[in-house]
């Protein structure tokens with residue numbers, strides 16, 4: 143087996159909400175191989191977002207280790223942490239909330255190219271046009287304000303922003319949940335396409351097993367801050383071992399008959 | 402409905418806007434209508450208003466044209482009011498953004514400093530500053546801003562505290578943006594609207610503080626100011642009350658106009674926000 147791209151080991155995080163301590167992550171470990179999609183599924187409040195934000199260093203952990211691209215992610219800070227972010231990206235759930243409300247599409251895509259010095263200033267408009275085309279949008283969209291484009295278009299822009307720095311791993315936290323069913327299919331196609339052409343690994347967070355089945359190689363099922371089951375996506379969904387897994391499958395009626 | 406239409410539907414706002422328009426017109430017209438130095442002697446001393454039509458509002462103790470002084474004084478009031486408001490909002494927004502965005506010790510230190518400034522009355526602060534540094538227009542502006550930036554700082558901080566938890570700030574961190582760039586380019590512009598809503602109050606207060614400083618003889622000596630005119634008139638208050646009353650009325654109307662127009666604008670934009 144090749145070395146994992148990402149190895150999260152024994153992640154722990156507690157929140158104190160109204161005097162009660164909640165273990166959002168209770169000894170969570172998982173790995174993602176290069177070019178692989180690991181789906182993280184689980185009921186609401188099981189700790190999926192906390193895990194994603196911890197990986198992105200948006201939430202500080204109480205304990206655990208994260209090794210990304212053979213670097214100790216939790217030891218990095220300042221400029222070195224910002225540099226690693228080029229290789230580790232994230233797409234958020236709500237495409238309306240994920241952009242500065244004053245931004246234009248061009249500015250959103252310009253930022254990563256500028257910050258990581260990927261493309262010289264003069265060539266950036268061209269690079270932005272290419273990024274837009276790669277996610278299936280017209281380059282004319284560049285001059286539009288973010289609030290002028292549709293939710294599906296925004297999520298494509300969010301994906302374009304994420305791939306601008308040619309990352310090795312993208313964390314997608316419910317990235318298609320807020321979209322219409324038809325748009326959802328197109329975005330999943332786009333993600334699969336990008337994965338094939340650029341060998342990107344995904345940590346794909348979802349509660350929709352149908353979507354997971356379509357995109358993920360492996361699944362990790364979370365419940366109450368713990369991972370209760372992992373395995374190949376098709377196998378886990380066809381024959382879940384944990385009670386949480388069985389409940390999730392039972393709640394997704396199409397799967398029971400279709401698969 | 403457009404912001405302007407909403408604004409025009411409130412009579413107070415319209416009154417305020419008219420007063421402001423008149424004031425701005427006065428300030429702009431001053432050098433054209435009264436090209437002479439307003440501090441130079443124009444006629445006999447203590448000429449009452451409405452006697453001589455070349456000096457419609459009469460003259461003061463030294464024979465200076467009151468109308469010319471009034472027009473030129475409008476320039477000073479507007480200049481000081483706007484500059485002091487801009488300065489205090491710039492300082493306040495910067496301090497509030499840094500405090501709210503950085504959190505922790507930075508926040509603690511900056512807010513203690515803000516508290517300290519807030520406990521001293523703004524006018525005393527301005528008085529002390531001008532007495533030490535010496536009166537000039539720039540010093541007066543800074544002196545007023547010194548007492549006025551704490552309000553914007555608090556409002557900006559509160560707004561930043563809520564904005565910094567939004568996804569788009571997380572996105573900016575995720576793409577590796579420098580924290581200072583996040584604070585000033587992503588967060589601050591979005592925190593500004595409620596801070597700017599304070600501007601009319603700050604402008605009005607700044608105009609009053611400037612007048613009070615000038616009244617105490619701490620204004621820029623090379624400029625006509627309404628406060629200075631009132632102080633001048635005080636010596637002859639019994640025999641020539643109009644010398645104090647005229648600039649006094651100008652001052653009250655101006656402050657009222659700024660306040661009404663500002664409130665009208667804030668109301669109109671709030672109403673539009675509610676509707677959209």
Ligand SMILES: Nc1ncnc2c1ncn2[C@@H]1O[C@H](COP(=O)(O)OP(=O)(O)OP(=O)(O)O)[C@@H](O)[C@H]1O
Nearest residue numbers: 157158159164166185186187188189190191192193
């Ligand atoms: N900032 C926070 N403060 C306090 N508690 C929190 C915070 N963030 C998360 N939690 C708690 O931690 C637990 C895990 O939350 P998390 O958001 O990671 O769940 P999730 O699996 O993403 O759920 P969902 O499917 O609803 O998005 C929940 O009990 C939640 O209430």
Ligand SMILES: [Mg+2]
Nearest residue numbers: 190191192315
């Ligand atoms: Mg979540």
